[in-house]
Amino acid sequence: ADTPPLLALANVESAYGPIKAIRGISLRVRPQEVVTVLGSNGAGKSTILKTISGVLDPTRGTVRFKDEDITAHDPAEIVKRGLVHVPEGREVFPLLSVHDNLMMGAYTRSDRDGVAKDLEQVYRYFPILRERQKQDAGLLSGGQQQMLAISRALMAAPTLMLLDEPSLGLSPKLTREIFEIVVRINRERGTTILLVEQNAHMALNAADFGYVLENGRIVMEDTCDRLREKEDIREFYLGMK
Ligand code: ATP
Numbered sequence: 001a002d003t004p005p006l007l008a009l010a011n012v013e014s015a016y017g018p019i020k021a022i023r024g025i026s027l028r029v030r031p032q033e034v035v036t037v038l039g040s041n042g043a044g045k046s047t048i049l050k051t052i053s054g055v056l057d058p059t060r061g062t063v064r065f066k067d068e069d070i071t072a073h074d075p076a077e078i079v080k081r082g083l084v085h086v087p088e089g090r091e092v093f094p095l096l097s098v099h100d101n102l103m104m105g106a107y108t109r110s111d112r113d114g115v116a117k118d119l120e121q122v123y124r125y126f127p128i129l130r131e132r133q134k135q136d137a138g139l140l141s142g143g144q145q146q147m148l149a150i151s152r153a154l155m156a157a158p159t160l161m162l163l164d165e166p167s168l169g170l171s172p173k174l175t176r177e178i179f180e181i182v183v184r185i186n187r188e189r190g191t192t193i194l195l196v197e198q199n200a201h202m203a204l205n206a207a208d209f210g211y212v213l214e215n216g217r218i219v220m221e222d223t224c225d226r227l228r229e230k231e232d233i234r235e236f237y238l239g240m241k
Contacts, residue, residue, distance in 0.1 A: 003030050003031060004030075004067070005028040005029060005030050005064075006029055006030060006031045006065065006066060006159065006160055006192050007027075007028065007029040007052065007063075007064070007065050007083075007160060007192075007194065008026075008027075008028045008029075008063075008064045009025050009026055009027050009028075009048075009051075009052070009061065009062070009063055009064075010026050010061055010062050010064075011024050011025070011026055011060060011061040011062075012024070012025045012026070012048075012051055012058045012060065012061035012062070012063065013025075013058055013059045013060040013061055014047050014048075014050070014051045014056050014057075014058045014059060015059050020059075020216060021044045021047040021216055022044040022047050022048055022051070022216040022217075023215075023216040023217050024060075024061070024217065025044075025048060025061070025213075025216075025217070025218060026061075026218070027048075027211055027218065027221070029160065029192060029194050030192075031159075031192055032186070032190050032191075032192055033192055033193075033207075033208050033209060034182075034183070034186050034192075034193045034195060034206055034207040034208050034209075035193070035194050035195070035207055035208065035209045035210065035211070036194075036195045036196070036197055036203040036204070036206070036207035036209075036210045036211070036224070037194070037195070037196045037197075037210070037211045037212075037213055038197060038198075038200050038203060038204075038210055038211070038212050038213065038227075038233075038237055039196075039198075039212060039213035039214060040198065040214075041198065043213040043214055043215065043216070044213055044215070044216040045164070045165075045196040045197075045213055046087075046088050046164055046165075046196065047216075048196070048213070049085055049087075049162045049164050049194070049196055050085075050087075051063065052065075052078075052083070052085070052162060052194070053075055053078055053079075053083065053084075053085035053162055054070070054073055054074050054075040054077070054078045055075055055085070057071075057072070058071065065078070065081060065083055065160070066081065066082070066159070068081070070083075079108060079156060080108050081159075082156075082157075082158050082159035082160065083158060083159065083160045083162070084105075084153040084156045084158040084160070084161050084162070085153075085162040085164070086149050086150055086153045086161065086162065086163050086164060086166070087149075087164050088164040088165045088168060089168070090142075090145045090146055090148070090149040091149065092137040092138075092140075092145050092148050092149055092152070093137055094136060094137055094138025095136055095137075095138060096136065096137055097133065097134055097135060097136060097137065098129055098132050098133045098134070098135055098136075098137055098140070098148060099133040099134065101137045101148055101152050102119060102122065102129075102148070102151055102152055102155050103115075103119075103155070104152060104155075105151070105152035105153060105154070105155030105156050106118070106119075106155040106156060106157075108156060109156070109157065114157065115155070118154060118155055118157060119155065121154075121189075122151035122154055122155065125147075125151070125181050125184065125185070126144075126147040126148075126151060126181065128144055128147065129144070129147060129148060129151060132144070142169050142170060143170050143171070143174040143177075143178070146166055146168075146170065146174075146178060147178065147181075150163070150166065150178070150181070150182070150185075154185065154189075154191075158191060159191070159192060160191070160192045160193070160194065161185075161191055161192070161193050161194070162194050162196075163182065163193060163194070163195045163196065164196050165196060165197060165198060166178050166179070166182065166195070166197070167179075167197060167198075167199045167202055168198075175199065175202060176202070179202050179205070179206050182195070182206060183206050193207075195207060200233070200237035200238055201238060203224075204224045204227060204228050204233075204238075205224075207224050208223065208224060209221070209222070209223055209224060210222065210223075210224050210227045212227070212233070212237075220232070220233075
């Protein structure tokens with residue numbers, strides 16, 4: 001429990017003009033953990049990830065990654081340090097082939113052998129992407145685009161991957177498949193993962209530790225094993241009585 005965190009947010013506030021979306025968030029992610037932030041629609045989950053990856057500048061507080069203050073860094077610098085964001089809605093390049101989308105993910109790297117190895121690994125994780133490698137990404141289904149977005153992020157060989165609602169719009173079967181691979185990525189590559197989800201069932205099974213966000217504030221934090229047993233979580237997030 002004394003391992004220094006890979007990522008630490010301290011009292012972070014972010015706003016869209018006059019609208020305060022997150023209000024004093026403090027959280028930690030330790031190396032090689034899977035951490036989840038649960039919360040309903042509009043709670044501020046995406047805003048936390050955007051603030052970490054530099055898409056949004058906080059109005060207060062600090063973001064530290066690998067013991068460096070990255071609060072004022074821009075997104076490209078943050079990616080170079082090994083922190084990659086898979087945004088909600090995937091945002092693949094629809095007019096580029098699957099293969100070229102993947103290579104875009106590796107644009108900061110010069111280790112050709114490592115890139116080739118990682119390409120082979122993502123094709124093993126998601127064989128459908130190998131089959132479709134020459135097709136335009138815009139022709140993929142929603143689930144396949146999500147696979148591609150995660151794979152493109154992996155091609156940057158990140159230390160920390162931020163995942164925004166990987167289950168959004170997917171069938172339960174595809175959601176399970178994607179979560180299975182997310183857990184394998186963590187176990188096999190040692191990639192640390194911060195996962196934001198509305199699907200509390202999937203997130204609590206995949207993650208080690210969880211934060212519960214309501215109206216821009218963290219209202220609960222605990223190991224996922226303990227969160228699953230809490231009455232509020234069971235009732236409001238897992239739909240059990
Ligand atoms: P969702 O799953 O719907 O994305 P979320 O928990 O990720 O929910 P955020 O997207 O972080 O929530 O939004 C937090 C708050 O900030 C909400 O009240 C939302 O309406 C507001 N908000 C988000 N994006 C913007 C924006 N670009 N401009 C203005 N307000 C925004």
